Amino acid sequence: MRAWRWVRGTLATLLLGTSLTGCWDQHPVEFRAPVAGISVDPTREPDQYDFTFLFPNVTVTASSIATIPPSEQFYSISVQAPTLTKAIDSVQRRQSRALYLGQIRILCMSSRLPLKVWTSTLQETADSGRFVMTFWVLTSPDARKALEITPPSEVVPDVALYRALNSRIQPVLWPGRGWRIWAEMATPGISPAVMEVHPTGQQVALHQLAVLSPHGILLWSTTETDGWAYAVGRVQRTTETVMVGNQPDSVGLIRGHAQTRVVQTPNGVTVQLHLRCSGVVVGGMMGQGDSIAMDRQVEKRTADLIQQKVVAAWHEAVVTHTDPMGFHRLGHWSDANIDDNVANWSGWTLETQVRFTLREEGVLR
Amino acid sequence: MRETPLNSMAIIWIAFASIVTDGLFVWPLHIVMAAGQNADITLMLTGLWGIAVALLNPARENQPALWQMIFRGLNILGVLGVVILDAVMVSELSGMLQTFYYFETPRWVLSTPLLVASASAAMRRGNVPWRVVALWVPILAAGAVIILGISFTTVHHLRPLEPNQVVQVIPVIRAAGVEAFIGLSVGVTLRMASSFAAEPPSWAWRLVSIEIPILFFILLYVVAMGSLGPEALIQVRWPLVFVLDHVTLDSTFFLSRIGIMVILTWTIGMGMGFIVHLRLTQWVVSYRWPRTARWTPIPVTGWWWVGSLLITSPHAATQIVLHWIDPVVPLYLGMELLILAASRLFMKQPAPKQRGTSSITEPAGAGSVTQRSTSRSPTPTGSGSGS
Numbered sequence: 001m002r003a004w005r006w007v008r009g010t011l012a013t014l015l016l017g018t019s020l021t022g023c024w025d026q027h028p029v030e031f032r033a034p035v036a037g038i039s040v041d042p043t044r045e046p047d048q049y050d051f052t053f054l055f056p057n058v059t060v061t062a063s064s065i066a067t068i069p070p071s072e073q074f075y076s077i078s079v080q081a082p083t084l085t086k087a088i089d090s091v092q093r094r095q096s097r098a099l100y101l102g103q104i105r106i107l108c109m110s111s112r113l114p115l116k117v118w119t120s121t122l123q124e125t126a127d128s129g130r131f132v133m134t135f136w137v138l139t140s141p142d143a144r145k146a147l148e149i150t151p152p153s154e155v156v157p158d159v160a161l162y163r164a165l166n167s168r169i170q171p172v173l174w175p176g177r178g179w180r181i182w183a184e185m186a187t188p189g190i191s192p193a194v195m196e197v198h199p200t201g202q203q204v205a206l207h208q209l210a211v212l213s214p215h216g217i218l219l220w221s222t223t224e225t226d227g228w229a230y231a232v233g234r235v236q237r238t239t240e241t242v243m244v245g246n247q248p249d250s251v252g253l254i255r256g257h258a259q260t261r262v263v264q265t266p267n268g269v270t271v272q273l274h275l276r277c278s279g280v281v282v283g284g285m286m287g288q289g290d291s292i293a294m295d296r297q298v299e300k301r302t303a304d305l306i307q308q309k310v311v312a313a314w315h316e317a318v319v320t321h322t323d324p325m326g327f328h329r330l331g332h333w334s335d336a337n338i339d340d341n342v343a344n345w346s347g348w349t350l351e352t353q354v355r356f357t358l359r360e361e362g363v364l365r
Numbered sequence: 366m367r368e369t370p371l372n373s374m375a376i377i378w379i380a381f382a383s384i385v386t387d388g389l390f391v392w393p394l395h396i397v398m399a400a401g402q403n404a405d406i407t408l409m410l411t412g413l414w415g416i417a418v419a420l421l422n423p424a425r426e427n428q429p430a431l432w433q434m435i436f437r438g439l440n441i442l443g444v445l446g447v448v449i450l451d452a453v454m455v456s457e458l459s460g461m462l463q464t465f466y467y468f469e470t471p472r473w474v475l476s477t478p479l480l481v482a483s484a485s486a487a488m489r490r491g492n493v494p495w496r497v498v499a500l501w502v503p504i505l506a507a508g509a510v511i512i513l514g515i516s517f518t519t520v521h522h523l524r525p526l527e528p529n530q531v532v533q534v535i536p537v538i539r540a541a542g543v544e545a546f547i548g549l550s551v552g553v554t555l556r557m558a559s560s561f562a563a564e565p566p567s568w569a570w571r572l573v574s575i576e577i578p579i580l581f582f583i584l585l586y587v588v589a590m591g592s593l594g595p596e597a598l599i600q601v602r603w604p605l606v607f608v609l610d611h612v613t614l615d616s617t618f619f620l621s622r623i624g625i626m627v628i629l630t631w632t633i634g635m636g637m638g639f640i641v642h643l644r645l646t647q648w649v650v651s652y653r654w655p656r657t658a659r660w661t662p663i664p665v666t667g668w669w670w671v672g673s674l675l676i677t678s679p680h681a682a683t684q685i686v687l688h689w690i691d692p693v694v695p696l697y698l699g700m701e702l703l704i705l706a707a708s709r710l711f712m713k714q715p716a717p718k719q720r721g722t723s724s725i726t727e728p729a730g731a732g733s734v735t736q737r738s739t740s741r742s743p744t745p746t747g748s749g750s751g752s
Contacts, residue, residue, distance in 0.1 A: 012485060023470075024469040025467045129464045129468075130468065133610075179607070183593050183594065187594050334530075335530055
């Protein structure tokens with residue numbers, strides 16, 4: 001009986017030991033090439049695209065990071081292929097290490113690419129099971145250039161754009177998380193939107209929303225982008241300047257919450273948007289006294305400004321037949337009779353109500 | 366050595382492991398495919414069915430001979446269904462592990478250690494397997510609650526969580542049919558687990574035993590539907606894995622991805638459920654062959670192993686659930702509910718004296734046979750242990 005137990009225990013240990021360690025999928029880290037980012041650009045040929053894979057240079061060690069220039073901390077491999085899957089295959093043929101796709105930070109798509117390439121690329125990442133779709137999707141006229149920018153402040157394996165979008169330091173919670181963009185592409189009634197990257201020198205800047213539409217990638221102005229952010233309640237610490245009397249006043253640390261209802265009315269469809277925002281006076285009111293009336297004026301002016309921006313975003317959506325706010329999606333979910341076609345804005349009206357309150361007094365007063 | 370009998374809290378965890386194991390695959394996708402945003406009505410309806418079964422279940426098996434025979438027949442059918450369903454679930458689990466985590470590892474390698482561990486745990490004598498389940502399931506449940514709590518950060522769509530304005534009955538019923546396979550293990554688990562308890566669990570305990578899995582399923586639904594919405598949800602084959610895989614905590618100090626936590630909880634949790642199901646088979650086999658019942662896990666896990674290999678892909682496994690298991694199961698579930706209702710109406714309550722003997726605190730020392738163990742099988746309860 002004892003011997004049998006011993007044999008059984010040994011067999012179980014061996015079995016668990018050999019199989020649970022996942023020998024089949026075992027790749028030591030020195031044999032792996034983790035992909036940090038992928039960019040996709042068009043080529044002269046119609047169904048061929050330029051895929052660039054960015055890799056952190058794993059030969060850089062902690063002790064040598066200080067001495068190695070940023071340009072050598074990452075390296076990239078570019079291939080031409082019709083699809084992402086073919087590109088992965090092609091890059092693997094040029095790479096001595098096993099490609100690892102679970103740590104991708106950035107997928108940068110050129111704004112010159114047609115929508116079908118965006119859709120098919122995102123779909124391939126979702127279908128494969130090897131991508132973890134927590135990467136951020138971005139766009140730029142020259143995607144490869146945007147991908148390869150490494151500001152001096154960043155060292156391997158951090159990717160500057162990922163860090164900028166991921167940590168909640170931006171004035172607005174920007175859109176573009178891979179799996180959410182994929183879900184928006186799969187859902188009628190919303191036009192997926194990502195951020196456009198402006199590479200300037202060795203820096204990157206995020207200002208403008210790029211809305212995906214069947215007619216191409218449409219860039220929204222900064223005012224419209226702000227309006228979009230207010231309308232979807234993604235503002236977390238933005239700043240506005242308003243004129244009170246003849247004096248410009250700055251209101252900062254603005255955060256907001258949006259409550260949206262889409263209802264069918266006899267005249268069409270009405271979007272009821274209630275915005276509740278708050279902020280802090282951060283400058284410009286020196287020497288104007290400390291009156292409650294002044295605070296109320298600042299609040300009113302700021303609320304008006306926010307409303308103007310939201311209306312600007314609404315008009316842009318109507319004119320371009322897009323809906324990055326997802327009003328059509330919400331409408332269709334609330335009432336199946338409301339059309340989920342984002343191009344159809346006929347009969348739609350917007351009712352906004354903006355309430356802005358000053359949270360604190362600031363340091364100067 | 367004397368064993369402490371199971372208390373009602375252990376019953377709750379045993380029922381949780383057993384029910385949830387069969388309810389982690391297939392349904393979130395297919396009930397939304399069938400009922401759209403009204404899937405939540407389906408969830409509520411099936412939840413009510415579960416509560417009815419839990420409340421109607423007899424506390425003990427010491428019934429008159431006719432009813433005992435009827436319940437045994439019902440249990441045999443139920444366990445047979447669970448054993449068939451588990452082979453499909455093993456296939457789904459290994460397919461999921463292969464799709465997302467171990468791309469190059471063969472599926473049989475992924476299922477073998479889990480099945481060996483489950484079988485060896487289930488074959489331990491006495492209350493040892495129950496203790497394992499009662500220890501680990503609350504820990505895993507706490508892990509699952511943490512995971513789901515974190516996942517709520519991705520829930521952005523509240524509107525699809527409400528029922529649609531137009532409620533169509535046929536799709537809701539069809540979606541309830543999709544969920545039928547989860548119901549197989551409910552009644553039989555509660556009957557068996559409560560027959561092993563020191564005290565017959567009161568109706569309140571039975572209610573809690575079923576409400577915890579129902580709440581868990583509701584949370585899973587909220588996370589999947591609230592994160593993806595009804596249109597995107599039906600386009601992924603593994604909506605729950607998809608959503609849980611993409612939860613990140615990059616802004617926190619050291620925990621960025623919870624995927625490894627998900628997969629550990631998921632796999633070990635299913636192992637716990639398999640242990641309970643193996644005990645179910647021991648229980649029904651012991652009706653006829655009490656001495657050999659202990660070895661039942663070997664052929665059963667063997668069947669799971671072979672069955673899961675014969676099912677070529679997770680997609681095929683899902684098709685088996687939807688087209689073969691789901692059409693048959695409602696017959697069993699309907700019959701079970703009728704029998705339970707009839708037993709409440711027509712079965713004479715056991716005499717108070719018998720009840721008194723059933724609350725003995727020590728089930729069995731070596732060789733001792735009590736009133737309780739003569740009415741049931743001695744083997745799975747552990748009488749005769751310690752020899």
